[in-house]
């Protein structure tokens with residue numbers, strides 16, 4: 001099988017390239033860059049790939065469709081809403097790591113991403129690929145966002161089984177710097193990131209509507225969530241700390257049983273035993289999500305901690321999971337289920 005990849009010079013594109021290289025069903029990876037650009041050797045934009053002979057060619061929708069079975073876009077927001085339209089028109093298979101096709105309502109995209117949305121008829125063809133819930137995939141798969149993935153996996157059993165007060169969800173999520181991509185900004189300079197914590201996009205994060213869209217599908221009674229994001233001084237990793245009020249008095253054992261019921265058969269979701277809480281290093285380098293649960297009977301609060309590697313489960317790893325599901329390969333094909341530890 002031949003697959004196309006746009007955005008190999010970015011952080012999630014590089015991660016995806018490495019995963020595709022060792023995927024047993026992938027015979028060739030064809031790389032594409034900016035439309036109208038000159039072909040360039042991969043090793044010149046990514047010096048760690050000196051032994052790779054691949055060349056990044058200018059994006060051309062017709063060439064992509066002629067040469068490949070599927071295309072991955074690991075491109076910045078606003079790119080696929082432009083570049084993918086000819087592929088969508090031909091129902092050519094796409095897995096899009098960006099947020100451009102995750103929100104089904106174009107007005108919501110414009111509001112939260114501060115740019116024009118893809119045309120409504122193109123958006124209508126996309127499916128939201130929250131891979132651990134085995135969604136029905138269309139030819140256009142919108143790969144979920146990193147914070148949204150960690151948060152939704154941490155909330156799903158509580159929401160699906162209506163174990164909580166729907167008006168009480170508070171999420172305190174933290175991310176390593178690679179979540180922001182390779183571009184340098186004033187807040188991503190070493191002196192700002194090192195020895196520091198930075199809250200950002202308070203009540204304005206683009207993953208708020210993405211999480212809400214899915215939560216409402218599971219339980220329409222969820223009115224809103226409190227959701228904050230903090231940049232922490234690590235390279236990879238997301239920790240989503242979730243606080244919710246229990247619908248009725250409960251125990252850690254009862255809530256853990258609900259999580260086991262949902263995730264027991266899922267190869268990538270690890271529910272830790274009572275008394276254990278996950279660390280980022282439990283998942284870094286793997287496609288796993290690790291979840292810890294604790295119930296405080298004094299405050300009637302259920303506390304859930306969900307951790308992922310933002311470039312794996314939060315981006316490239318989940319994209320491969322969706323690729324496997326789309327072509328009916330075994331779920332773990334080409335994906336690491338053990339972290340790089342320590």
Ligand SMILES: NC(=O)C1=CN([C@@H]2O[C@H](COP(=O)(O)OP(=O)(O)OC[C@H]3O[C@@H](n4cnc5c(N)ncnc54)[C@H](OP(=O)(O)O)[C@@H]3O)[C@@H](O)[C@H]2O)C=CC1
Nearest residue numbers: 007009010011012033034075076077098179181182310315
């Ligand atoms: N980093 C993460 O943890 C996660 C990222 N995502 C999403 O995945 C996407 C990629 O993120 P990330 O890897 O961090 O971003 P980077 O900024 O690191 O990389 C962006 C890539 O997109 C390419 N690109 C930008 N514009 C175009 C264009 N018009 N045509 C072709 N290629 C283009 C860039 O190429 P060039 O350098 O040549 O411009 C670069 O290769 C984003 O939409 C992001 O929101 C989703 C989940 C997690």
Ligand SMILES: CC(=O)N[C@@H](CCC(=O)OP(=O)(O)O)C(=O)O
Nearest residue numbers: 077098099145146175176179180
């Ligand atoms: C640390 C950091 O800056 N992380 C990014 C996550 C990027 C992402 O996943 O955004 P999309 O929805 O565009 O895919 C952020 O918070 O915006």
